[in-house]
Amino acid sequence: MNDNLYTVFAERFIPTDPFIRSPDGSDLHSYADLEHYASLYADRLERLGAVPGDRVMVQVEKSPFCLFLSFACLRGGFVYLPLNTAYQPEELAYFAENAEPAVVVASPEQQPVFKDFARCPVESLDTNGRGSFTEELPDSVSQSIVPRSHDDLAAILYTSGTTGKPKGAMLSHGNLASNARTLHELWGFVPGDVLLHSLPVFHVHGLFIATNVAVYNGSPLLFFEKFEARSVIEALPSATVYMGVPTNYTRMLAEAALNTEQCTNMRLFISGSAPLLTQTFREFEVRTGHTILERYGMTETGMNTSNPLVGERKPGTVGPALPNVDVRIVDDKNEPVEEGETGSLLVTGPNVFSGYWRMPDKNLEEFTDGFFKTGDLATRDEDGYISIVGRSKDLVITGGLNVYPKEVESAIDQIAGVNESAVIGIPHRDFGEAVTAVVVLDEDASVTEDDVITHLKSTLANFKVAKRVYFVDELPRNTMGKVQKNVLREEYDSGARYS
Numbered sequence: 177m178n179d180n181l182y183t184v185f186a187e188r189f190i191p192t193d194p195f196i197r198s199p200d201g202s203d204l205h206s207y208a209d210l211e212h213y214a215s216l217y218a219d220r221l222e223r224l225g226a227v228p229g230d231r232v233m234v235q236v237e238k239s240p241f242c243l244f245l246s247f248a249c250l251r252g253g254f255v256y257l258p259l260n261t262a263y264q265p266e267e268l269a270y271f272a273e274n275a276e277p278a279v280v281v282a283s284p285e286q287q288p289v290f291k292d293f294a295r296c297p298v299e300s301l302d303t304n305g306r307g308s309f310t311e312e313l314p315d316s317v318s319q320s321i322v323p324r325s326h327d328d329l330a331a332i333l334y335t336s337g338t339t340g341k342p343k344g345a346m347l348s349h350g351n352l353a354s355n356a357r358t359l360h361e362l363w364g365f366v367p368g369d370v371l372l373h374s375l376p377v378f379h380v381h382g383l384f385i386a387t388n389v390a391v392y393n394g395s396p397l398l399f400f401e402k403f404e405a406r407s408v409i410e411a412l413p414s415a416t417v418y419m420g421v422p423t424n425y426t427r428m429l430a431e432a433a434l435n436t437e438q439c440t441n442m443r444l445f446i447s448g449s450a451p452l453l454t455q456t457f458r459e460f461e462v463r464t465g466h467t468i469l470e471r472y473g474m475t476e477t478g479m480n481t482s483n484p485l486v487g488e489r490k491p492g493t494v495g496p497a498l499p500n501v502d503v504r505i506v507d508d509k510n511e512p513v514e515e516g517e518t519g520s521l522l523v524t525g526p527n528v529f530s531g532y533w534r535m536p537d538k539n540l541e542e543f544t545d546g547f548f549k550t551g552d553l554a555t556r557d558e559d560g561y562i563s564i565v566g567r568s569k570d571l572v573i574t575g576g577l578n579v580y581p582k583e584v585e586s587a588i589d590q591i592a593g594v595n596e597s598a599v600i601g602i603p604h605r606d607f608g609e610a611v612t613a614v615v616v617l618d619e620d621a622s623v624t625e626d627d628v629i630t631h632l633k634s635t636l637a638n639f640k641v642a643k644r645v646y647f648v649d650e651l652p653r654n655t656m657g658k659v660q661k662n663v664l665r666e667e668y669d670s671g672a673r674y675s
C-alpha cells in the first residue's frame with residue numbers, strides 16, 4: 177500500500193473538475209492539469225538530481241504553478257520546503273546550509289541570490305509558470321507516484337520563531353493526511369463547495385489546511401494571489417467557504433460592501449493563526465449573519481482544536497480538541513490544572529510532527545510522554561472548549577507574579593474607543609518586568625493613559641495593572657496577522673522608561 181499523500185488526493189478528485197478558478201470566475205486549471213504538471217515537475221526535479229527524501233527548497237510568489245510544484249514534491253517523494261517570500265539573503269543562506277536542498281526553485285528575482293550560496297541547481301519559476309525550471313519540460317511524462325510510508329517526510333516548514341534561529345518542523349505524509357481527512361469531515365465539506373483562497377502558500381494555513389482540505393474534497397480554489405479586502409468581498413457570492421487570519425476579517429469589516437447579501441452563498445467562514453477578537457466575531461455576525469468558526473493550530477502540529485460546525489461556536493475560544501487529538505493543560509510540574517485554570521498546552525495525535533530537522537537535543541526538550549509542548553498557555557472550560565491565553569514566553573513576570581497578557585488585553589479592549597491592544601513585559605528596576613500596554617484607538621476616540629489605568633484598577637488585581645500605556649496607530653503584525661510582540665518589546669525596551 178502506498179501512503180503517499182498524493183494517492184490520497186488522486187483517489188478522490190475528478191480530473192475534469194476545475195482546480196484553480198480565477199477571481200473573475202473563469203476556470204484556469206483542472207485537476208487533470210494538476211496531475212499533468214505535478215508529473216512533469218516531479219520528472220524535472222528527478223532530472224535535476226533530486227531523489228526521494230531530498231529537500232526541494234522553494235521561494236516563489238504565490239501562483240497555481242507553485243501549488244503544482246508542491247504536489248510534484250509529494251508525487252515524487254521529495255520533501256517540499258517552502259520559504260516565506262519576505263526572507264532576506266542572510267536568512268536564506270542559513271536555510272540552504274541547514275536543509276541542504278537537492279534543488280532550489282526561486283522567483284526570477286531571487287534566483288541570483290540563491291546562486292551565491294546554494295550548492296545545488298537553482299532554477300527560476302515565475303507566476304506564469306515560466307522560468308528555467310520549466311524551460312525544458314517535455315509535453316508529457318509518465319512519472320509514477322513514488323511509494324511513501326506514513327512516517328516519510330512530506331515537508332519541512334521553518335517556524336517563524338521570535339527568538340533564536342528558525343527551526344525546521346518535519347511533517348510527514350501521515351501528519352498531513354490525518355488533518356486533511358479530519359478537517360474535511362469536521363467542517364462538513366460537500367460536493368459543490370468552492371474555497372476562496374487568499375492566504376499565502378508558504379505557511380501551513382494556506383498550504384496544508386486550506387489547499388489540502390479543498391483538494392481532498394476535489395473542490396475548486398477561487399484563487400487570489402494576495403488578500404485584498406474589496407476583491408475578496410466581491411468574489412464571496414462565487415464561494416462557499418473562506419479561511420482567513422483575523423486581520424482578513426477586520427479588513428473586510430472596514431469595507432462598507434461587506435453585508436448579508438454578499439454572503440448568502442457562503443456556508444462557512446473559518447479563522448485561525450492568531451486570536452480572533454470577540455469584537456470582530458460579534459461585528460461579523462451582525463454584518464453578515466455568519467458566525468466565524470475559530471480553530472487553533474501551529475506549523476508543528478497542523479490543526480489541534482476547532483469550534484464545531486454544528487453546535488455552539490464560542491467567541492474567545494478555539495473549540496474542543498479534534499476527534500483524534502489529545503490535549504493536556506499542565507502546570508510547572510506537568511500536573512493537569514483544574515478546569516478554568518491556565519497552564520501549558522500539550523498535544524499529541526497523528527497530526528503532530530516528529531521533531532525539528534537536525535535538532536535531536538531540542539526534540540528531547542520539546543516532547544514529554546509523547547506530547548508536544550506547544551509553548552501556548554491555555555484554559556479549558558466545562559464543555560472542553562480551549563482558550564489560548566498567550567505564548568508562555570510572552571508571560572509577564574512582575575514582582576514574582578505571573579500576568580497573562582491576554583487577560584489584561586481583554587480588559588483594555590472593553591474600554592469604549594479602544595480598537596485593540598497588546599500587553600508586554602518591559603524590564604523594570606523593582607519589579608523585574610513591568611506590565612506595559614500598547615493600545616490602538618478607534619478613529620476619533622480620545623482615551624488617555626489615565627483612563628486605561630483607572631479602568632484596569634477597577635477590574636483587575638493591582639499587580640496586573642499596566643504601569644505605562646502607549647498609544648500607536650497600528651500594532652506590528654507579520655504576514656499571518658500575528659502581533660509581533662518581540663518588535664514591541666524591542667521598541668519599548670528602553671531602560672529609561674522605567675528607571
Ligand code: AMP
Pocket residue numbers: 335336380447448449450451452470471472473474475476494550552564566567656
Ligand atoms: P504558526 O506556527 O505560524 O502557525 O503559529 C502557531 C501559533 O499561532 C500558535 O502556537 C498560537 O500561538 C497561535 N495561534 C494559532 N491559531 C490561533 C488562534 N485561533 N488563537 C490564538 N492563537 C493562535
